[in-house]
Amino acid sequence: MEPLISMGVLALIGAAATIAGASEDLESDVGSQSNANSQVQLAPQMGYVHRIYNKAIAGEPVSNGLMCTVGSTGALVLIQHFGFSPLFALVIGALIAAMVHGSYSVTAIMGREASQARFKQPIYLDLIRSHTPVIMAFAFLTTFSVEVVSYLLVTSLAHPFPFVLLSFLWGVVVGSVGSATGDVHLGAERQFQQQPFGEGLNASQSGNIVRKAESGLRNGIDNLWFCSKFGGPMTGVSFGMVVFLGTWIILVFDPAKSVAYGWLSNLLGLLIVTVLCIWNWHIEKETREKYGPFKEDKGEEVSA
Amino acid sequence: MIDLVGLIAPNILWIIAIIIGGTLISISVHFISVGGAPAAMAQATGIGTGTVMLAAGAGIAGIIAAGAVMDLNQNLGVVLGAGGVGAMVMLAATMIVATWIYAYGVGVMPVSAKVKYDPITKYRQDLYVSQGTEGHGIPTVAFVSSLLGGLLGGLGAALAYYALMKVGTYAYSGVIPLDVHNLDLVAVVATFTIGFFFINSVIPSYNIVGTIEGFHDPKFKRWPKAAVASFLASIPLGIVAVIAVGALAFVGGL
Numbered sequence: 001m002e003p004l005i006s007m008g009v010l011a012l013i014g015a016a017a018t019i020a021g022a023s024e025d026l027e028s029d030v031g032s033q034s035n036a037n038s039q040v041q042l043a044p045q046m047g048y049v050h051r052i053y054n055k056a057i058a059g060e061p062v063s064n065g066l067m068c069t070v071g072s073t074g075a076l077v078l079i080q081h082f083g084f085s086p087l088f089a090l091v092i093g094a095l096i097a098a099m100v101h102g103s104y105s106v107t108a109i110m111g112r113e114a115s116q117a118r119f120k121q122p123i124y125l126d127l128i129r130s131h132t133p134v135i136m137a138f139a140f141l142t143t144f145s146v147e148v149v150s151y152l153l154v155t156s157l158a159h160p161f162p163f164v165l166l167s168f169l170w171g172v173v174v175g176s177v178g179s180a181t182g183d184v185h186l187g188a189e190r191q192f193q194q195q196p197f198g199e200g201l202n203a204s205q206s207g208n209i210v211r212k213a214e215s216g217l218r219n220g221i222d223n224l225w226f227c228s229k230f231g232g233p234m235t236g237v238s239f240g241m242v243v244f245l246g247t248w249i250i251l252v253f254d255p256a257k258s259v260a261y262g263w264l265s266n267l268l269g270l271l272i273v274t275v276l277c278i279w280n281w282h283i284e285k286e287t288r289e290k291y292g293p294f295k296e297d298k299g300e301e302v303s304a
Numbered sequence: 305m306i307d308l309v310g311l312i313a314p315n316i317l318w319i320i321a322i323i324i325g326g327t328l329i330s331i332s333v334h335f336i337s338v339g340g341a342p343a344a345m346a347q348a349t350g351i352g353t354g355t356v357m358l359a360a361g362a363g364i365a366g367i368i369a370a371g372a373v374m375d376l377n378q379n380l381g382v383v384l385g386a387g388g389v390g391a392m393v394m395l396a397a398t399m400i401v402a403t404w405i406y407a408y409g410v411g412v413m414p415v416s417a418k419v420k421y422d423p424i425t426k427y428r429q430d431l432y433v434s435q436g437t438e439g440h441g442i443p444t445v446a447f448v449s450s451l452l453g454g455l456l457g458g459l460g461a462a463l464a465y466y467a468l469m470k471v472g473t474y475a476y477s478g479v480i481p482l483d484v485h486n487l488d489l490v491a492v493v494a495t496f497t498i499g500f501f502f503i504n505s506v507i508p509s510y511n512i513v514g515t516i517e518g519f520h521d522p523k524f525k526r527w528p529k530a531a532v533a534s535f536l537a538s539i540p541l542g543i544v545a546v547i548a549v550g551a552l553a554f555v556g557g558l
Contacts, residue, residue, distance in 0.1 A: 034353070035341040035343070035352055035353060035354075036341075036344050036345070038344075059354060060357070061360065061361060062357075160371055160372065160375035160485060160487075160490045161368070161371055161490060161491070161494055162490070165491055165494055165495065169368055172361060173365055175357070176353060176357050176358055176360065176362075176398075177361065177398050179344075179352070179354075179357065180351045180353040180358060181352075181398060181401045181402045183352060184343070184344050184346065184406060184410065186344075187341075187352070188344065188345050188346035188347075188406075188409075188410040188440075189409055189410050197411045198410075198434075199411075199412065199435070199437075200345070200347050200410075200434045200436075201345040201346055201436070202434075203347060203436045203437070230408075231409065234405055235401070238402075242394045242397045246365060246368070246390050246394065247372075249393075255373050255376045255379075255386070256376035256377060258377075259379045259382055262377050262379060262381075262386070263385065265386070266386060266388075269393050270389060270392070272393060273389070273396045276396040276397065276399075276400045277444075279400055280403050280444065281425065283403050283407050284413060284414045284425070284427070284441075284444055285425075286407075287412075287413035288432060293431035293432050294431065294433065295430075
């Protein structure tokens with residue numbers, strides 16, 4: 001394929017990956033999946049009964065891997081055996097995955113809340129009715145976007161992996177990225193807004209999540225509203241970077257041309273990694289100077 | 305009938321490569337700075353997700369890159385490099401965004417609670433750890449350590465992938481060799497490599513028990529135990545994988 005057209009396809013892949021990352025994180029924020037869920041799960045045991053959707057079907061990577069595999073398998077069957085147009089088939093595949101995910105979400109919250117009956121944690125049926133469609137909508141977006149990424153990689157950029165396998169792999173990676181980035185915004189900030197800003201969570205405050213909202217009791221959609229301002233979009237940027245940069249270095253220096261090009265593409269990847277490392281160090285330096293230490297250095301005071 | 309001796313004998317070198325790959329993956333997991341669930345609450349230093357899930361995410365990004373390059377160029381060095389770099393890029397992109405969220409969304413600076421001074425930047429650490437936490441964010445030493453982990457893990461995964469592809473494309477006597485672009489072969493080899501990666505990243509998680517900051521963490525010293533365990537586990541795995549993939553070549557694909 002013409003390099004310029006490849007770049008255009010890659011830009012589309014990057015955009016789809018960005019949407020996948022953002023929707024993946026927001027889906028886990030509404031349903032409080034992943035690591036931050038440990039606090040939602042712990043809260044009733046500490047006496048803090050809450051009205052937050054509590055589902056952790058599995059670790060985010062596995063859950064998203066399943067979703068994307070179900071979706072892309074459905075889509076592939078429709079394309080290959082029923083002659084559907086790919087775009088139509090990908091949408092139906094994502095719809096099937098969203099329904100499967102929705103059913104898992106309902107069984108997860110029912111099971112989790114029922115097991116906490118001894119801590120007086122109620123099962124709010126209206127919460128399940130209002131949140132599950134939102135969770136399914138985000139699951140649909142994530143699955144569809146990952147399917148688009150995989151389908152374009154296979155059909156337009158000639159990636160050797162089969163479509164369903166590639167969807168599964170990107171599903172695991174998007175879960176891994178979302179779990180490592182956006183969930184920090186939910187877990188460390190949104191769930192503990194009554195704690196002072198600019199500190200990690202004191203271990204003694206574990207389980208003491210915010211349970212009241214501006215109006216009424218806080219629920220998963222309130223958390224979604226907050227996380228969609230920063231955590232969600234940033235997760236999108238992260239997954240977009242993973243997919244885009246990882247593929248871009250192979251497109252710029254095509255290893256098919258020669259071994260030297262292969263090494264150049266690897267060196268370009270190393271250069272990107274080095275720049276990101278220096279950026280991280282710069283943020284470390286900047287935040288240390290701006291935020292300052294939490295404690296005074298008593299040793300130095302004595303010597304002064 | 306598949307000739308097992310004729311299948312294993314020419315692939316001894318690749319079985320050794322798979323065993324080395326498994327051991328590399330096992331060692332690599334110790335380098336990756338993971339804080340597990342506490343890190344998601346800015347309660348521990350490292351990336352806020354589970355050990356196996358993060359290592360698998362990085363390793364899979366490496367396998368996707370190595371697979372793409374193997375299809376274009378079968379040079380061992382280039383494929384291994386692509387695997388290592390693919391995993392590093394995934395980890396670097398994840399960590400830089402996590403740092404943005406810690407710094408600007410939570411308002412904490414990256415700091416380690418395991419050392420008084422960062423071995424790379426020489427910055428003082430203990431004064432910057434907020435009360436009741438085991439550090440937060442991803443300081444430079446943890447970032448560099450994770451990148452090394454990504455490199456080793458990606459190398460290990462790409463080595464296993466490359467070895468199994470070579471097993472699948474070998475010209476066995478009386479058999480038409482499979483092409484490197486054969487979709488069935490690629491699918492089986494990639495699936496085997498991912499399973500292999502998961503197994504070898506679960507073994508070190510018994511050493512890590514939830515959180516590890518990187519090579520400066522005292523838990524890092526336990527790596528030889530996991531490396532030996534993975535080495536031993538990779539021997540039967542390597543033999544089974546070679547038989548399975550080689551048999552696929554014998555029957556000419558699925």
